[in-house]
Amino acid sequence: MNGATTLERIESFLPERSVRIDDVAESLGLRRAEVGVFRKIYGLDRLRFDPGTGLFDLVLPAARQALKALPEGRRIAYVIYAHTMQTLTPPHIDAAQVIREDLGLPDAEAFALTQQACVSSLGAIDLAGELLRAEAPEGAYALMVTGERAYSPKVQLIPNSAIMADAAAACLVTLDGPGDRVRSHVTRTLGEFAAGLDMTKEQTQGFGRVYGTVLGEVIHRAVREAGLRFDEIDLVIPHNVNLVSWRQTIKDMGADPARFFLDNVAHYSHTYASDVFVNYTTLRERERLVDGRHYVLVSVGLGATFGAMVITHRRRSA
Structure with missing residues (x-):
């Protein structure tokens, strides 16, 4: 099928x-x-x-x-x-x-x-x-x-x-339902950081050095595989790990910070695998999701996996 x-x-x-x-x-x-x-x-x-x-x-x-x-x-x-x-x-x-x-x-x-x-x-x-x-x-x-x-x-x-x-x-x-269409899904895993919370100080520092660059690359690749340009993305809907890592990623991407939804970091902090959906529903409640426009759901997992999914929003009645 x-x-x-x-x-x-x-x-x-x-x-x-x-x-x-x-x-x-x-x-x-x-x-x-x-x-x-x-x-x-x-x-x-x-x-x-x-x-x-x-x-x-x-x-x-x-x-x-x-x-x-x-x-x-x-x-x-x-x-x-x-x-x-x-x-x-x-x-x-x-x-x-x-x-x-x-x-x-x-x-x-x-x-x-x-x-x-x-x-x-x-x-x-x-x-x-x-x-x-x-x-x-x-x-x-x-x-x-x-x-x-x-x-x-x-x-x-x-x-x-x-x-x-x-x-x-x-x-x-x-x-093929009437809801948001998934246009692409991209992940990249850096196995050298598989120890997660048990990484050495040197490994943690190495992870920090590549974090923004790799995350930006994964976002751009997801956008390309969706058949889009980054300037066609309405908003990046991210995880809430912290602001400093997102600022570095945005800088590495040369992107406009206004296109990244970071409002919930201060209110909810990081909620494991739920962040992007909490942020999605916040945007929906604020009527900031626009029918026909494109969004990137983004998260990073210790271990270390970077993931991005491009969706096209289609408005439905509640």
């Missing part, structure tokens, strides 16, 4: 509890000066963080909302849970299976995708399209879900880079 991958509905969910980064500094072992660096240099200020929220309480609301757009009589063939951390539940609990059952989708094939860390959500959309083309019945859908909790200081702090926060998202995917 042929057909373009289309995003029929994107939803996000954020816990109501909002805290300042100062409020989590002690648990993360951050000194006052380090908090100042995160705020003044990296651009972080607040984040959604609720230790009382369970994993599935976080994940399910956005998924249920996205499923409301499923046309009557159509079925979900795949539930793909894209997350960053490999371990989120005790070994006897398969999170993807729990999500499928709680959503009332017993006939769907459910599995998780984690290999590209925070880029796994974009990879999951690409995979959903491939599976729908390869083996699903005509008219079938896939549901991609994200969401994971910053459940311990070790997974909440990326030193000198980001403070992780709570959020979730969901995307309803099909082929």
Whole structure:
């Protein structure tokens, strides 16, 4: 089966509890000066963080909302849970299976995708399209879900880079639907930085030196593979890791900073694989997504994978 991958509905969910980064500094072992660096240099200020929220309480609301757009009589063939951390539940609990059952989708094939860390959500959309083309019945859908909790200081702090926060998202995917059309998907993995949080100081510095250049190259390649020029892109919808890395990337690209949506960095911080969808829904609520215009969803995962997906927005009624 042929057909373009289309995003029929994107939803996000954020816990109501909002805290300042100062409020989590002690648990993360951050000194006052380090908090100042995160705020003044990296651009972080607040984040959604609720230790009382369970994993599935976080994940399910956005998924249920996205499923409301499923046309009557159509079925979900795949539930793909894209997350960053490999371990989120005790070994006897398969999170993807729990999500499928709680959503009332017993006939769907459910599995998780984690290999590209925070880029796994974009990879999951690409995979959903491939599976729908390869083996699903005509008219079938896939549901991609994200969401994971910053459940311990070790997974909440990326030193000198980001403070992780709570959020979730969901995307309803099909082929040749009326929703946003996926025009390209590009990833690049630099295996020399596979150690992630366990990189040496020298490796971390090396990653920082190439970060902006490689990310810019991946964005430009995705735009080219979409058959477009970068000046035809309305906005880049990025992850929220921090402002300083985006400023360096924008400088390396020689791009206009106004074309990168960075408003949410200060409000929500980095939310693992959910960032781009939280930012997408923020833009939709502000009516900044324009019918027929092109956008780039961008994220980077420790390990280190750079990913970009070009979409053409098609307005639909809520």
